[in-house]
Amino acid sequence: DQQVKQNSPSLSVQEGRISILNCDYTNSMFDYFLWYKKYPAEGPTFLISISSIKDKNEDGRFTVFLNKSAKHLSLHIVPSQPGDSAVYFCAATYSGAGSYQLTFGKGTKLSVIP
Amino acid sequence: NAGVTQTPKFQVLKTGQSMTLQCAQDMNHEYMSWYRQDPGMGLRLIHYSVGAGITDQGEVPNGYNVSRSTTEDFPLRLLSAAPSQTSVYFCASSTVRGGGARSYEQYFGPGTRLTVT
Numbered sequence: 001d002q003q004v005k006q007n008s009p010s011l012s013v014q015e016g017r018i019s020i021l022n023c024d025y026t027n028s029m030f031d032y033f034l035w036y037k038k039y040p041a042e043g044p045t046f047l048i049s050i051s052s053i054k055d056k057n058e059d060g061r062f063t064v065f066l067n068k069s070a071k072h073l074s075l076h077i078v079p080s081q082p083g084d085s086a087v088y089f090c091a092a093t094y095s096g097a098g099s100y101q102l103t104f105g106k107g108t109k110l111s112v113i114p
Numbered sequence: 115n116a117g118v119t120q121t122p123k124f125q126v127l128k129t130g131q132s133m134t135l136q137c138a139q140d141m142n143h144e145y146m147s148w149y150r151q152d153p154g155m156g157l158r159l160i161h162y163s164v165g166a167g168i169t170d171q172g173e174v175p176n177g178y179n180v181s182r183s184t185t186e187d188f189p190l191r192l193l194s195a196a197p198s199q200t201s202v203y204f205c206a207s208s209t210v211r212g213g214g215a216r217s218y219e220q221y222f223g224p225g226t227r228l229t230v231t
Contacts, residue, residue: 009154046219046220089157100208101159102220104156105156106154106156
């Protein structure tokens with residue numbers, strides 16, 4: 001059973017417009033969420049995170065929104081740039097004692113068209 | 115500070131051969147893990163370790179062995195390679211300090227692309 005779901009395998013956006021990547025989760029114990037960005041032939045790199053005590057976290061052009069009641073989070077990129085073209089992974093974990101594992105979604109490939 | 119390093123970058127094996135994928139980190143992180151990435155499957159956890167001498171299985175451990183004799187190194191062993199193990203393998207590390215200093219962020223290596231024929 002997939003606990004973290006990214007239902008859109010791909011997304012194309014014009015340069016300068018907003019990119020919205022979505023992620024749903026099923027495990028109510030998850031209380032910390034992360035987004036990773038991955039370029040081809042490289043390892044994933046951390047982008048932004050959010051704790052379940054917040055509903056929004058911003059870092060420059062990147063904003064993550066969390067809707068706990070809907071078990072849904074989204075990553076907004078504004079404005080989108082060609083260099084943002086990559087695969088984006090949503091990941092979740094819980095802060096219980098002894099918990100260190102991240103559960104990843106399958107990823108969404110973002111293409112930003114110049 | 116090199117972060118997380120992995121060797122080799124590429125490897126081709128024949129079915130039944132064995133090999134070890136190397137992973138090292140220089141950030142003094144307690145937690146280390148191995149993932150595999152397959153098309154359309156995302157990142158799946160193979161094995162992980164919370165410190166030297168301590169390892170545990172992840173989601174897809176079959177066909178892989180690990181050991182952790184030092185904080186820095188976490189090798190992944192394939193005892194008898196199978197075509198189903200063709201994948202890209204990533205090693206990651208993070209700190210497991212408690213309280214407000216805890217970081218959930220994992221740092222990933224560049225990956226090893228393995229093909230088993």
